Amino acid sequence: xxxxxxxxxxxxxxxxxxxxxxxxxxxxxxxxxxxxxxxxxxxxxxxxxxxxxxxxxxxxxxxxxxxxxxxxxxxxxxxxxxxxxxxxx
Amino acid sequence: xxxxxxxxxxxxxxxxxxxxxxxxxxxxxxxxxxxxxxxxxxxxxxxxxxxxxxxxxxxxxxxxxxxxxxxxxxxxxxxxxxxxxxxxxxxxxxxxxxxxxxxxxxxxxxxxxxxxxxxxxxxxxxxxxxxxxxxxxxxxxxxxxxxxxxxxxxxxxxxxxxxxxxxxxxxxxxxxxxxxxxxxxxxxxxxxxxxxxxxxxxxxxxxxxxxxxxxxxxxxxxxxxx
Numbered sequence: 001x002x003x004x005x006x007x008x009x010x011x012x013x014x015x016x017x018x019x020x021x022x023x024x025x026x027x028x029x030x031x032x033x034x035x036x037x038x039x040x041x042x043x044x045x046x047x048x049x050x051x052x053x054x055x056x057x058x059x060x061x062x063x064x065x066x067x068x069x070x071x072x073x074x075x076x077x078x079x080x081x082x083x084x085x086x087x088x089x
Numbered sequence: 090x091x092x093x094x095x096x097x098x099x100x101x102x103x104x105x106x107x108x109x110x111x112x113x114x115x116x117x118x119x120x121x122x123x124x125x126x127x128x129x130x131x132x133x134x135x136x137x138x139x140x141x142x143x144x145x146x147x148x149x150x151x152x153x154x155x156x157x158x159x160x161x162x163x164x165x166x167x168x169x170x171x172x173x174x175x176x177x178x179x180x181x182x183x184x185x186x187x188x189x190x191x192x193x194x195x196x197x198x199x200x201x202x203x204x205x206x207x208x209x210x211x212x213x214x215x216x217x218x219x220x221x222x223x224x225x226x227x228x229x230x231x232x233x234x235x236x237x238x239x240x241x242x243x244x245x246x247x248x249x250x251x252x253x254x255x256x257x258x259x260x261x262x263x264x265x266x267x268x269x270x271x272x273x274x275x276x277x278x279x280x281x282x283x284x285x286x287x288x289x290x291x292x293x294x295x296x297x298x299x300x301x302x303x304x305x306x307x308x309x310x311x312x313x314x315x
Contacts, residue, residue: 003153003275004285004292034157041154042145048286049217052210052293059207060141060300062200068131069138073100077138079162080104086167086268087146088156 007047009038016050023057028064029071042089096125100135107139110174111306112182112235116313133194136307144293144300150267151292153275173265176235185309187238188231188302195311211297217290218283221246225253226291229260230298239302252281260295 009020020039034040046053063074082089093101099121106114122132149156191205212223228246231239248254255277263270278288 001153001272002155003151003272004288006152006154031158035159036157041157042149045148045152045154046289046293048289049293052289055203055207055210056144056293059200059203060144062197062203063134063137063141065199066130066134066197068128068134069100073097073131074134074138076097076100077104077135078142080101081108081139081142082146083165084105084108085143085146085150086165086171087149088160088162088165089145089149 002045005048006044008044012047016047016053019050019054022054026057026061094125096127099125100127103135104139104142107136107303107307108143111303112177112186114306114310116310119307119310130196132311133196136304136311137194137197137200140300140303140307143303144296147263147267147270147296147299148292150270151263151275151296152289153272167268169269171266171268173233176233179235179237179240182235182237183306183309184237185312186236186302186305187242188234188236188298188305189227189239189242190305192301192304192308194304194308207297208301211290211294217287218294222253222256223290223294226256226260226294227298229257230264230295231302233261233264234299234302234306236298236302236305238305239298252283255281256291259291260298263292263295264299 007016009017012020020043023039023043032040038044043053043057046056069077103118103122106118119132122135127135191201191208193201212220212227214220218226224243224246225248228240228243231243248257259274259278262274275288278291283291
């Protein structure tokens with residue numbers, strides 16, 4: 001059970017729905033697609049502030065860009081950071 | 090199972106240090122990456138990935154959302170009692186680190202405007218949380234990350250009432266031991282008048298500072314000749 005309210009897709013008003021649709025339309029690796037087909041939990045965690053959601057994933061998504069590391073290496077860094085923080089995300 | 094390559098071990102090790110003790114990052118950590126063939130672009134990208142995942146994990150823990158991806162990895166067993174690493178005394182902090190400023194990566198100019206917009210949204214407004222409260226949260230997080238510049242910038246920010254003390258306590262806990270943050274911590278903020286949108290603002294601002302302070306530790310090391 002989340003600690004704050006999460007606005008699910010079916011409850012979303014127009015501004016939030018537009019941001020949800022935008023994040024879902026981004027080209028991302030298949031493993032980043034949640035099995036339920038909707039926005040991932042980490043995205044829905046920001047649902048109470050659609051503008052924050054938009055800005056956050058625009059900024060943080062830039063880590064995919066660049067030629068220095070392979071996708072697998074980026075995942076390794078991500079997994080290592082998350083594991084160190086004892087977080088499965 | 091295949092053993093990790095030297096390059097993979099170096100990248101994984103870098104991520105651990107950036108997460109657990111970013112204040113200890115120096116040129117030698119970056120040289121270890123270079124020694125296994127990581128390019129300068131890769132070094133900057135490694136700093137960014139490690140830093141951003143210190144955002145995502147704190148938002149996940151702060152909001153309590155459930156993991157909804159498919160993963161072949163086994164579920165981890167979380168030790169809620171695990172302590173954070175001790176911090177060095179302030180006299181040992183690197184004065185070149187200033188997480189109050191938007192980080193500038195020499196090879197990642199494409200991200201600059203987005204980082205600036207993201208930073209401004211967290212720090213430069215009064216909606217949900219006042220500017221003062223936002224700076225209190227940022228300073229509390231920066232202090233736990235040995236971010237000399239950000240702490241100096243917000244030096245006059247000491248909590249003046251119970252609500253502000255609760256915000257500072259929350260920022261400290263989410264920075265030091267995010268795995269231990271739970272529903273009770275959100276409830277503590279709610280008890281001081283924060284509604285859920287304000288709690289989200291607090292969570293994400295602290296997580297944002299955790300990203301920026303780490304980026305600056307990495308950039309300070311990058312600026313040092315290795």
